[in-house]
Amino acid sequence: MITNSLQAFYYLHKFNNIAYWNKDKLINFQNKQLRSIVKYAYDNVPYYHKIFRQNGLNPYDIRDTQDINKIPILRKDIIRAEPEAFLSRQFDSNNLRCLSTSGSTGKPMLIYINSKEDLLRKARHLRANTSCGQKLLDRWVLITSPNHFGTSTKLQRILRFYVPIPVSVFSSVDEQASKIERLNPDVLDGYSSSLVLLAKYVQENDLNTIRPKFVIGGAELVDESSKRVIEDVFNVPFFDQYACVEFDRISWQCTEKVGYHIDSDSLIVQFVDAEGNEVAKGEKGEIVCTSLFNNAMPLIRYAVGDMGVESYEECSCGRKLPLMKVIEGRSDSSLVFPDGRTISPRALTVAINMFSDYNVFDQFQIIQKKIDLFHIFVKLKDVPVKKQFLSRKFVEYLNRTLNLSNNLVTFEIEFVDEIPLRNTGKLMMVISELSKNNGD
Ligand SMILES: [Zn+2]
Structure with a gap:
């Protein structure tokens, strides 16, 4: 445990140094690490062995970030x-940390990470936060899934260094507000949709007792007006971080907010067109990432499912990590319950991720039809399942996890062969038909 904490600090220190390396030094580092992960994947991961042979590639053909384009794009499916x-x-x-993603389309997938990758992810998270001004002893309150509770080390808990104090994303916004008020955070962090709901609650109830130094949001795309709501209500800056379960943080805002610094010392982030070719800087492309350190489950040229732009600009903060912007990504609606609670879409998808039979779900979509009526489409994997039993168990689970008293709302579960697309052609996980702004 102590070793883990010290290692995390060591990596944080190292990452903070790398952030200021010049471009050539950073690219050399990326290339060296890329050669290592490609060779490792070819030798140890069946998919890469197969795909290299099918494409007539040898791991030694991949020497640098240009050669990486010889490897086909990897899609979630x-x-x-x-x-x-x-x-x-x-x-x-069984010895790896397993993370569950529902991604942008409600399609579950498991990601495995080894302990070194886990430490590196924590250090990268801390680099992003400390770049916004978080200090060693700051009280750091994080609105998150109970899945993530208690992942800090014993030494960290004793010393209270960089340990987030969790607030459940499942709690109602008034419960969250009163807990956060008591915790008196210096840094308020969490899912962006939860932070927007909290800010609106604070505004409506004229609370002025939650006074962080700044707010950090992530894991979901947040529009400019929502960022402004958070900044106006708390009267502090809001810093956004772009992240996903597959890679953790990908890019993040520093205090200058020129763009989002890419974690290029741990990832290769590319922006590609429909044919998989890299677009020029400043042009919009699909975001494709390569993890340089996760040996347990290497992901090379993996399409995250969002669109972004790499920036020409350099940041005035002095960090040389390249800049990007995310321009199109996951966006879902908030849901409202008859007891007055508004719940963030992330809370609902996280709840479904934690369902014990989630592994038989191939894909899902939730639509709020009325204040007390939710329709859930579930596409099952091709495995034998007792649908009626599963459906009843799922509804009971949702009621319990979301603290819904009996018959307050109805969940209609419909098993389908395909999840229907909305009018935009974009697949969304959480849709509210109560609000006009539901992405249609
Ligand atoms: Zn910067």
């Missing part, structure tokens, strides 16, 4: 079709 082919033979999955 390829992993979902044969997940075991992505795990390194060097690891036993």
Whole structure:
């Protein structure tokens, strides 16, 4: 435990140094690490061995970030079709940390990370936060899934260094507000949709007792007007971080907010057109990432499902990590319950992620039809399932997890072969038909 904490601090220190390296030094570092992960993936991960051979590639053909384009883009559906082919033979999955993603389309997928990757992710998270001014002893309150509670080390808890104090994303916004008020955070952090709801609650109830130094949001795209609501209500800056379960933080705002610094010392982030070719800087492209350190489950040229732009600009903060902007991504609606609670879309998808039979779900979508009526489409994997039993268990689970008293709302579960697309053609996980602004 103590070793873990010290290692996390060591990595944080190292990452903070790398952030100021010049471009050539950073690219050399990326290339060296890329060669290492490609060779490792070829030797140990069945999918990469197969895909290299199919494409007539040798791991030594991939020398730098240009050569990486010889490797085909990896889409989520390829992993979902044969997940075991992505795990390194060097690891036993029972000894790995397993993270569940519902991604942008409600399609579940499991991501495995080894302990070094876990430490590196924590250090990168801290680099992003400390770049916004978070200090060692700051009280850091994080609105998150109970899944993430208690992942801090014993030493960290004793010393209270950089340990987030969790507030459940499932709690109602008034419960969250009173807990956060008591915790008196210096840094308020969490899912952006939860922070927007909290800010609106604080505004409506004229609370002026929650006074962080700044607010950090992430894991969801947040529009400019929502950012302004958070900044106006708390009267402090809001810093956004772009992240996903597959890679953790990808890019983040520093105090200058020129763009989002890319974690280029741990990831190669590319922006590609429909054919998978890299677009020029300043042009919009699909975001494709390569993880340089996760040996347990290497992801090379993986399409995250969002659109972004790499920036020409350099940041006045002095960090040389390149800048990007995310311009199109996951966006879902908030839901309202008859007891007056508004619940963030992330709370609902996280709840579904934690359902014990989630592994038989291939895809899902939630639509709020009325204040007390929710329709849930579920596409099941091709496995034997007692649908009626599953449906009843799922409804009971949702009522319990979301603290809904009996018959307050109705969940209609419909098993389908395909999840219907909305008018935009974009697949959304959480849709409210109560509000006009539901993305249609
Ligand atoms: Zn900067």
